[in-house]
Amino acid sequence: MVNTRIQLSLRASISELPRLKESVEQFCERVGLEDKLSFTLQLVCDEWVTNIITHGYEAVQAEGAADDRVIAVTLECTDESELVLIFEDRAAAFNPLEHPEPDVTLDLKERKTGGLGIHFIKKMMDHCEYERLPKGNRLMLVKRLQIHEEAGKDGIAD
DSSP states (O other): OHHHHHHEESSSSSSGHHHHHHHHHHHHHTBBBBBHHHHHEEEEEEEEHHHIIIIIIITTSSSSSSSGGGEEEEEEOOSSSSEEEEEESSSSOGGGGSSSOOTSSSSSGGSSOHHHHHHHHHSSSSSEEEEEEEEEEEEEEEEEEEOOOOOOEEOOOO
């Protein structure tokens, strides 16, 4: 598989989500990913970028200029048949991997609000890694592509 990569710089604004969605769709099409995996990547990107905008930058909104509130998104399909998503921001420190897991066995009325997006991201991806940067956060998410020689490729279009 050819090493394919895109990088986006988004303003911390909900109005950027359509551009993110379109870029992820184009990336998946160019790489030849099946629709189900493309949808998963779009969902993960949308969820995490929305969290950064609505929660991460909320704490620093009064500080700094709007130019400082950016989100760098990198999508890469490696020769090792992995999809790597990297999100970098200058928002308040937040490690989603330390966020408590929601109790999904509870009745809807008994559940606490929030936390499901992070839960779904962790479940949909194969590896998650967080790093606090000197001036922000870095979240790396990895999805391994399952390749089956006899039946084509699972996760990669024939």
